[in-house]
Each structure stands twice: as C-alpha cells, then as structure tokens.
Amino acid sequence: MKRHVASLITQALQSMRAAGDLTQEIELPPVLVERARDRSHGDYAANTAMLLAKSAKRNPRELAESIRSHLPDSSVIAEVAVAGPGFLNFTLTAQARHAALLEALEQGEGYGRSKIGAGEPVHIEFVSANPTGPLHVGHGRGAAFGDALASLLEATGYAVHREYYVNDAGRQMDILALSLWLRYLAAAGESIAFPSQGYRGDYIVAHAEALLARDGTIYVRPPAELYADLPADGQPPHGDAEAHLDALIARARELLGEAAYRNLLDFALDAILGEIQADLAAFGVRYHHYFSERTLRDGGHIDKAIEALHNAGQTYEAEGALWFRATAFGDDKDRVLRRENGLTTYFAADVAYHLDKVERGYHTLINVWGADHHGYVPRVKAALQALGIDPARLDVRLVQFAVLYRGGEKLPMSTRSGEFVTLRELREEVGKDAARFFYAMRRSEQHMDFDLDLAKSESSDNPVYYCQYAHARVCSVFRQLAERGLQHDHMRAANALTRLDAEHEQILLDLIGRYPEVLEAAALAREPHQLINYLRELAAAFHTYYNAVPFIIDDDALRDARLTLIAATRQVLANALRLLGVESPRSM
RNA sequence: GCCCCGGUAGCUCAGUCGGAUAGAGCGAUCGCCUCCUAAGCGAUAGGUCGCAGGUUCGAAUCCUGCUCGGGGCACCA
Numbered sequence: 001m002k003r004h005v006a007s008l009i010t011q012a013l014q015s016m017r018a019a020g021d022l023t024q025e026i027e028l029p030p031v032l033v034e035r036a037r038d039r040s041h042g043d044y045a046a047n048t049a050m051l052l053a054k055s056a057k058r059n060p061r062e063l064a065e066s067i068r069s070h071l072p073d074s075s076v077i078a079e080v081a082v083a084g085p086g087f088l089n090f091t092l093t094a095q096a097r098h099a100a101l102l103e104a105l106e107q108g109e110g111y112g113r114s115k116i117g118a119g120e121p122v123h124i125e126f127v128s129a130n131p132t133g134p135l136h137v138g139h140g141r142g143a144a145f146g147d148a149l150a151s152l153l154e155a156t157g158y159a160v161h162r163e164y165y166v167n168d169a170g171r172q173m174d175i176l177a178l179s180l181w182l183r184y185l186a187a188a189g190e191s192i193a194f195p196s197q198g199y200r201g202d203y204i205v206a207h208a209e210a211l212l213a214r215d216g217t218i219y220v221r222p223p224a225e226l227y228a229d230l231p232a233d234g235q236p237p238h239g240d241a242e243a244h245l246d247a248l249i250a251r252a253r254e255l256l257g258e259a260a261y262r263n264l265l266d267f268a269l270d271a272i273l274g275e276i277q278a279d280l281a282a283f284g285v286r287y288h289h290y291f292s293e294r295t296l297r298d299g300g301h302i303d304k305a306i307e308a309l310h311n312a313g314q315t316y317e318a319e320g321a322l323w324f325r326a327t328a329f330g331d332d333k334d335r336v337l338r339r340e341n342g343l344t345t346y347f348a349a350d351v352a353y354h355l356d357k358v359e360r361g362y363h364t365l366i367n368v369w370g371a372d373h374h375g376y377v378p379r380v381k382a383a384l385q386a387l388g389i390d391p392a393r394l395d396v397r398l399v400q401f402a403v404l405y406r407g408g409e410k411l412p413m414s415t416r417s418g419e420f421v422t423l424r425e426l427r428e429e430v431g432k433d434a435a436r437f438f439y440a441m442r443r444s445e446q447h448m449d450f451d452l453d454l455a456k457s458e459s460s461d462n463p464v465y466y467c468q469y470a471h472a473r474v475c476s477v478f479r480q481l482a483e484r485g486l487q488h489d490h491m492r493a494a495n496a497l498t499r500l501d502a503e504h505e506q507i508l509l510d511l512i513g514r515y516p517e518v519l520e521a522a523a524l525a526r527e528p529h530q531l532i533n534y535l536r537e538l539a540a541a542f543h544t545y546y547n548a549v550p551f552i553i554d555d556d557a558l559r560d561a562r563l564t565l566i567a568a569t570r571q572v573l574a575n576a577l578r579l580l581g582v583e584s585p586r587s588m
Numbered sequence: 589g590c591c592c593c594g595g596u597a598g599c600u601c602a603g604u605c606g607g608a609u610a611g612a613g614c615g616a617u618c619g620c621c622u623c624c625u626a627a628g629c630g631a632u633a634g635g636u637c638g639c640a641g642g643u644u645c646g647a648a649u650c651c652u653g654c655u656c657g658g659g660g661c662a663c664c665a
Binding site: 030032034035036037038041045047050053054060083084085086087130132167169170171172173293319320321322323332333335336337338339340341343345346349370371372373374375376377378398400401441442443445446447448449451454457458461462463465466468469470472473476477478479480481484521525529530533536537540543544546547548550551552587588 | 590591592593594599600601602603604605606607608609611612613614620623624625626627628629630644645646657658659660661662663664665
C-alpha cells in the first residue's frame with residue numbers, strides 16, 4: 001500500500017513534467033511515504049513537495065497542490081489533502097482499510113509475509129559459543145536475536161541458512177579434554193590436583209562420571225606419573241598456570257596415547273555440544289547446521305584460505321610468523337595467520353570459514369556477535385576485501401550484554417567463580433517465552449537490563465503476558481460464542497464491515513493493515529525489536545477495545561463484523577509471536 | 589592513547605530516510621469487575637532529547653568538539 005501511494009506520486013511528478021509544470025533540469029526528489037503519525041493526518045503522508053521545493057525554488061504548499069492535482073485516480077484513496085508546511089496526506093477508502101481484515105483471515109499464517117527477499121540466499125551465524133561449557137545468559141540474547149532475525153528474513157522472502165560455528169579445534173579443546181580426564185580420575189578414586197586454569201564447572205564432573213559409568217576404568221593412569229616434573233601451577237613468580245596446563249595436556253596425551261586421548265576429547269565435546277544443542281532446542285532456536293571448525297582444518301580449507309591471501313599478494317613473513325596485511329584494508333594492525341610454532345590462528349580459520357560461506361553461494365552474510373568481539377570486525381572484512389569479496393556483504397550485528405536483576409539487585413556474572421547463570425536456569429526460572437521476548441525487546445546495540453522479577457510476573461506489567469493475554473482473550477470470546485450456540489458468519493461480517501466505525505475499531509483496523517509494512521521494515525533494518533514494539537501496540541489497542549465494547553451482542557451483523565476484527569487481530573498476534581519464538585496460548 | 593556502542597520523563601526504553609504538538613510501559617495520584625478472563629481498562633502529573641557549536645525552510649535525528657557510562661585494542665579461542 002505504501003508502495004502504491006509512492007507510485008501515485010511518482011506518476012504525478014512525471015505528469016507535471018510532461019505538462020511543463022516542472023522543467024527537465026529540476027531533479028526529482030526520492031518519493032518517501034510514511035505512515036501518518038497522527039490519525040488526523042490521514043493514513044499516509046509524503047513530504048515530496050517540501051523536498052522538491054528546494055530544487056524547484058518554489059513554495060512547497062503550492063507544489064503540493066500541483067502534485068495533488070496531477071495524482072492519477074486510485075480506487076483505494078478516498079482523499080488527498082495538503083497540510084502543514086506542505087505535506088500530502090492520503091486517506092484510504094473504507095474498502096481498502098477493510099481489505100486487510102479479509103486478507104489476514106484468508107492468508108492466516110501467511111498474512112504479512114512477502115517476497116521482497118526474492119529468494120536471495122542469506123547466511124546467518126549466531127551464538128557460536130565455545131563448546132567448553134553450557135550456554136549462559138550472555139548467550140541468550142544472541143540466540144533470541146539471531147533466531148528472530150532469521151525468522152524475519154525468512155518471512156520476507158529470503159532463503160535463510162542458520163548456522164552455529166563450533167570452535168572444536170585448538171587449545172581450549174585440549175583443556176576441556178584434560179579437565180574431563182582429571183575429573184574422571186577423581187571419580188575413579190584417584191587423588192588429583194585440579195589446575196587453576198582448567199574448566200572447573202560442575203558439568204565437567206557430571207560428564208566425567210558418565211564416562212566412568214560407560215567405559216569403566218580404561219582411562220585410569222597413575223597420578224604419580226601425571227604430575228612428575230611439571231612446571232608449578234599458580235602465578236609468577238611462584239608458578240606459571242598456563243605452562244603448567246600445557247605440560248599437563250602434553251603429559252595426558254603421552255600417558256593415554258593419541259587414540260584414547262582423542263576418545264576423551266570427543267566424548268567431552270559431544271557431551272557439551274549435546275547440552276548446548278538441547279538448550280537451544282528448548283529455547284525454540286533451530287539451526288540448519290552446526291559447522292565444525294575441525295572440518296575446515298581437516299579439509300585443508302584453512303591452508304587454502306591462507307594461500308588465497310598469499311596469491312592476492314597480501315601476506316608476508318616476519319618474526320617467524322606469516323602475516324596478513326590487514327592494514328592495507330583499513331584494520332589497525334596486521335594479523336598473524338600462521339604462528340611461529342607453525343599452527344594457524346583462530347583468525348586464519350575464520351577467514352577460511354567466511355570464504356567458505358561465500359563459496360557455498362550465500363550472497364549476504366550476517367554474523368551475530370557479542371559486543372566484546374567488535375574489534376574483530378575490521379580484520380574479517382579486510383580479509384574478505386583482500387579476497388575480492390565486497391565486505392559490505394558481511395553484516396556483523398553486535399549484541400550488547402544483558403545485565404540480570406533480581407529484587408533490584410544486579411546478579412553477579414563471573415565465569416571464573418562459577419557464579420554464572422546458565423541459559424537453562426534462566427529458562428526454568430522465567431520460562432522460554434518471557435526470556436525470548438525480553439531478550440529481543442531492545443535494540444541489540446542497546447545495553448540491556450533484564451529484570452527477572454518482571455519477566456516472571458503474571459500481570460500487565462509484563463509485556464510478554466500482555467501480548468499473549470490479548471491472544472488468549474480472543475480465543476476466549478470465541479469459546480463463549482460457541483457456548484451460547486452462536487457462529488461467526490463470515491459472509492454476513494464482510495457485508496457489515498462499514499459498521500466498524502468506532503475509533504477503537506479504526507485503530508485496530510489500521511494496525512492490522514500495517515503489519516506487513518512493519519514486518520518488512522523490521523526485516524530490512526534487521527531489527528526484531530521493531531516487531532515487538534508493534535506487537536505491544538496491537539495488544540494494547542485490542543485490550544482497550546475489549547474493555548470498551550462487547551462483542552457477543554444481539555445485533556447479528558455488527559457482532560460478526562466485530563468478530564472478524566478480533567479474529568484478524570488474533571491472527572496477526574499469533575503470526576508476530578511465532579516469528580519471535582513465543583507461544584500464542586489459547587487460554588491463560 | 590586509539591576504536592565501537594550508548595546518554596530521551598523518577599526507572600526501563602521507543603522514536604522509520606531530517607518533518608507536523610517528542611511517545612510507551614513501569615513507578616506516583618485518582619477512578620473502573622451484576623458484563624465475553626481485572627494476567628484488563630480509563631484519567632492526571634511528569635521533558636534543557638548529556639553539554640556547546642554548526643548545516644538546514646525545519647534537528648532527538650546529520651557534522652565537529654567536549655563530557656559521562658559500557659565494551660574492545662593477542663603469534664587466546
């Protein structure tokens with residue numbers, strides 16, 4: 001509809017040119033149509049005349065009049081007015097307004113969806129937390145945001161591929177395997193000293209016990225051999241925790257042998273990744289693929305990526321390492337690809353990963369990263385550019401941290417002390433729906449306070465329940481209708497829609513008609529919170545209406561018209577909630 | 589020091605590509621259940637859009653400087 005209005009204006013401008021009202025030299029401004037902010041301004045407003053006034057050097061109101069007189073007839077426009085400093089205000093016909101209701105009911109779950117994405121392949125990577133422990137609340141926001149964004153893009157016609165990048169290679173996997181093994185030894189009755197920099201979480205103990213139960217004592221080795229001649233744990237000058245850890249890892253591989261060590265590592269990875277996947281599934285987050293970093297390395301993709309950078313002439317050797325000339329592409333400093341010890345860096349793997357995404361045919365790449373990774377963006381974009389890929393194809397959405405509050409107190413969030421709240425705990429405390437809704441409620445770049453008490457409260461203070469309750473209330477009305485032996489006659493309703501002339505009804509009609517535009521805008525801006533704002537507005541309009549007007553009345557035609565209005569409202573509520581991964585309860 | 593994000597009502601936050609009188613929820617005060625779920629609704633009060641310049645017919649929005657808060661500046665992942 002917005003597009004339709006814009007095209008009417010464009011035609012008017014062309015017709016003004018043809019009539020000599022505008023000379024060829026005058027540059028036509030972009031035609032911007034927006035929803036009128038105030039109902040007294042009609043449905044749509046355009047500032048075209050004001051923009052044109054500048055280049056045409058003419059009075060904006062007079063230009064607006066001229067545009068108005070050149071507008072072609074349209075069956076959906078009832079009135080066009082010139083207002084204020086030169087706005088063109090468009091008012092829709094009642095029929096056009098009602099069309100949205102019928103569309104919502106006919107299209108059902110499809111209402112609001114569009115094809116503006118034209119099937120363009122979009123790759124979206126989100127969460128990608130290291131598989132060294134369970135997801136915590138810091139990951140929740142990325143999960144809720146990424147999943148909602150992916151759904152928005154799907155709903156607007158993009159071919160979306162959702163992926164989780166699993167960092168299952170590198171030193172952290174060795175630390176994980178070691179941590180598991182030590183807990184396993186302890187579970188088997190051996191006396192061990194747990195390294196200060198190992199992964200200390202209880203979840204490791206649980207997995208170790210599971211391993212012992214499954215495989216028995218085949219991985220038990222004498223602790224005396226394990227700890228012989230190791231650098232001391234602790235901080236300098238008393239010890240070196242990192243060196244101690246690396247030595248322990250080396251010793252573990254030695255004592256266990258590569259095959260057994262590999263078994264341990266895989267067991268730990270599978271256990272933790274399985275936990276992550278289960279948490280995400282319970283959170284309503286679905287992926288097409290969990291992409292393994294190991295497959296990049298084992299498949300030679302990292303070497304290939306480094307070679308590609310080398311062939312592009314953007315690498316050099318210095319201090320024994322191989323560097324990428326990132327500064328040539330706007331980064332602050334050059335970045336190491338292959339270390340002095342011959343191992344490739346995480347960055348090299350990430351170059352390979354992004355190159356792989358492009359080679360798999362994705363035109364647009366979206367990465368949802370924690371804000372702490374922002375310094376990483378320039379180097380990845382630099383690498384893409386060096387490889388001849390337009391860096392604008394990569395859109396990194398940085399998600400700021402959420403700070404949890406309970407009883408007005410900030411919750412401590414320290415991984416080290418094990419005081420973190422896991423995503424699972426959050427979900428068990430406030431529920432999936434509230435958690436997802438709250439996470440997606442704010443702009444991702446906005447720092448966020450997550451009030452656990454509010455998320456749990458069963459009142460209108462809680463925006464999740466507020467929206468869900470609107471849906472449940474419509475369902476309740478239809479249950480009452482059936483109990484009274486009445487039916488919703490759609491044909492009779494369609495002929496009586498003009499009777500929906502109360503202000504509350506007009507507001508709801510407007511909102512329902514706006515839904516496709518809101519969905520499109522939220523998707524294009526890649527901002528799911530826009531959809532939530534709309535949802536809250538729609539729910540509020542419905543609750544107001546519900547309180548002001550009885551639906552199940554004796555006047556058959558008016559009753560059916562109102563039922564059509566609230567049925568359409570329910571459909572839109574359900575569609576929007578679904579995109580956010582939130583349930584639409586039939587009763588509460 | 590450099591880079592990124594933010595500063596809008598007491599609190600939490602919206603504010604579309606610069607547009608008409610800056611909005612919502614909470615909190616405060618006062619009301620509304622004989623009636624389809626009160627997990628709801630209505631009304632009132634509440635603003636130097638961090639500060640100072642600039643661009644523009646028009647700035648919360650764009651530019652510059654300053655300031656405050658958060659985060660980041662690895663041959664870790």
